[in-house]
Amino acid sequence: xxxxxxxxxxxxxxxxxxxxxxxxxxxxxxxxxxxxxxxxxxxxxxxxxxxxxxxxxxxxxxxxxxxxxxxxxxxxxxxxxxxxxxxxxxxxxxxxxxxxxxxxxxxxxxxxxxxxxxxxxxxxxxxxxxxxxxxxxxxxxxxxxxxxxxxxxxxxxxxxxxxxxxxxxxxxxxxxxxxxxxxxxxxxxxxxxxxxxxxxxxxxxxxxxxxxxxxxxxxxxxxxxxxxxxxxxxxxxxxxxxxxxxxxxxxxx
Amino acid sequence: xxxxxxxxxxxxxxxxxxxxxxxxxxxxxxxxxxxxxxxxxxxxxxxxxxxxxxxxxxxxxxxxxxxxxxxxxxxxxxxxxxxxxxxxxxxxxxxxxxxxxxxxxxxxxxxxxxxxxxxxxxxxxxxxxxxxxxxxxxxxxxxxxxxxxxxxxxxxxxxxxxxxxxxxxxxxxxxxxxxxxxxxxxxxxxxxxxxxxxxx
Ligand code: HEM
Ligand code: SF4
Ligand code: SF4
Ligand code: SF4
Numbered sequence: 001x002x003x004x005x006x007x008x009x010x011x012x013x014x015x016x017x018x019x020x021x022x023x024x025x026x027x028x029x030x031x032x033x034x035x036x037x038x039x040x041x042x043x044x045x046x047x048x049x050x051x052x053x054x055x056x057x058x059x060x061x062x063x064x065x066x067x068x069x070x071x072x073x074x075x076x077x078x079x080x081x082x083x084x085x086x087x088x089x090x091x092x093x094x095x096x097x098x099x100x101x102x103x104x105x106x107x108x109x110x111x112x113x114x115x116x117x118x119x120x121x122x123x124x125x126x127x128x129x130x131x132x133x134x135x136x137x138x139x140x141x142x143x144x145x146x147x148x149x150x151x152x153x154x155x156x157x158x159x160x161x162x163x164x165x166x167x168x169x170x171x172x173x174x175x176x177x178x179x180x181x182x183x184x185x186x187x188x189x190x191x192x193x194x195x196x197x198x199x200x201x202x203x204x205x206x207x208x209x210x211x212x213x214x215x216x217x218x219x220x221x222x223x224x225x226x227x228x229x230x231x232x233x234x235x236x237x238x239x240x241x242x243x244x245x246x247x248x249x250x251x252x253x
Numbered sequence: 254x255x256x257x258x259x260x261x262x263x264x265x266x267x268x269x270x271x272x273x274x275x276x277x278x279x280x281x282x283x284x285x286x287x288x289x290x291x292x293x294x295x296x297x298x299x300x301x302x303x304x305x306x307x308x309x310x311x312x313x314x315x316x317x318x319x320x321x322x323x324x325x326x327x328x329x330x331x332x333x334x335x336x337x338x339x340x341x342x343x344x345x346x347x348x349x350x351x352x353x354x355x356x357x358x359x360x361x362x363x364x365x366x367x368x369x370x371x372x373x374x375x376x377x378x379x380x381x382x383x384x385x386x387x388x389x390x391x392x393x394x395x396x397x398x399x400x401x402x403x404x405x406x407x408x409x410x411x412x413x414x415x416x417x418x419x420x421x422x423x424x425x426x427x428x429x430x431x432x433x434x435x436x437x438x439x440x441x442x443x444x445x446x447x448x449x450x451x452x453x
Contacts, residue, residue: 091286116388124391128389132388214395217399222402225406233411247345247349247423249442
């Protein structure tokens with residue numbers, strides 16, 4: 001085993017001022033073209049992740065009793081799940097893989113464009129480029145491999161996106177008073193963690209994100225049953241042949 | 254050996270081979286997807302090509318399943334009292350002394366197998382087309398992925414048993430898939446109602 005530590009991001013919506021520098025930095029590093037969008041009267045733009053947009057600032061206006069004008073800016077991107085539904089369901093070897101830093105990265109050459117990963121992901125993350133190849137945040141796996149900080153974290157002017165060794169980051173957040181970060185234990189522990197000060201749903205996130213039950217059932221039961229079933233049927237047939245023998249014509253009445 | 258009777262016509266023989274071969278290819282490629290068997294690149298070139306082969310072989314399999322309807326469906330749906338007795342006696346497969354009731358062209362086990370094949374084959378085909386042609390529609394893909402795999406498991410149990418019963422377990426049966434004919438005496442012992450009805 002490599003001793004490289006699992007890397008992660010911590011996103012702190014309360015620190016985010018919605019400048020969207022991270023969106024731009026990501027596009028620049030990953031050479032993703034800009035997309036023309038329309039003004040919908042919100043800072044949230046583009047309205048959804050696209051094959052050319054790996055991260056996005058969601059804008060939420062959620063007044064609370066103490067703060068009648070509470071604006072929340074919540075970055076949305078791949079969560080780099082430890083137990084990654086996209087990778088579990090993908091039928092193409094090497095199309096989605098984990099790096100030694102725990103990043104859920106992908107190889108477009110190996111992606112066969114079946115889009116099963118969309119069905120496996122609990123966070124609605126994978127998108128497709130014009131060649132039907134998976135496209136999403138890869139935690140700047142190329143930069144991280146060289147010991148660099150991901151582009152979005154590097155660019156963030158307020159510290160709303162911080163990056164480092166997952167264990168250290170968690171320890172620091174706990175020391176700073178966060179009892180539990182969002183994603184700390186979900187799906188085996190997410191690589192993208194959120195320092196929420198309120199319930200996840202206030203930030204538009206699932207309380208208990210999970211891989212679809214049918215995919216878990218498929219992985220745990222149906223997959224092994226395919227070869228045990230095939231092997232069992234062949235074995236039972238041979239056993240029957242030995243125990244009872246064939247119906248020889250002269251024995252058939 | 255002069256008294257031979259025809260149990261399958263040329264089209265049925267051909268269709269059976271088309272189904273068997275396409276099923277075999279689908280199973281091999283299916284296993285490769287299921288377990289990300291990179292070694293299969295040696296056979297199919299790449300997973301891209303394998304996907305194309307799997308999907309289009311699925312079209313061939315679906316067509317053969319459709320044509321099989323004309324050969325078996327009506328008879329498979331008619332369940333007689335003699336079929337019930339045959340099933341209770343488990344087709345005599347666990348005791349040689351069993352006296353079995355007269356059967357039609359298909360015995361009760363063959364009827365049941367055909368209906369199971371139709372159900373699971375139909376489900377695996379339908380779900381396969383959904384996965385192929387409706388990519389990214391999460392709700393449909395999840396249901397289809399489940400259906401594709403449940404039917405696959407059932408087929409992995411049923412088909413080897415079918416092959417065993419049609420070859421090793423019942424000498425003289427496999428020639429139907431090659432020549433379509435069987436000796437009259439052979440048929441009389443196993444499909445008395447059918448021989449009677451046809452007036453052979
Ligand atoms: C009849 C039409 C069929 C179509 C259109 C079809 C299509 C597909 C598709 C699209 C996939 C997903 C992977 C990919 O995109 O390459 C798939 C996977 C698979 N297919 Fe089929 N298929 C068909 C029939 C069959 C049959 C008859 C079998 C079994 C004998 C089979 C066994 C499998 C298995 C085991 C998998 C991998 C399971 C998974 O990853 O979910 N398929 N098929
Ligand atoms: S679209 Fe590509 S990455 Fe997604 S499941 Fe299919 S092969 Fe894997
Ligand atoms: S968030 Fe979705 S795409 Fe990202 S690793 Fe988890 S399952 Fe995969
Ligand atoms: S980690 Fe890299 S790829 Fe992911 S959103 Fe940030 S800049 Fe984009």
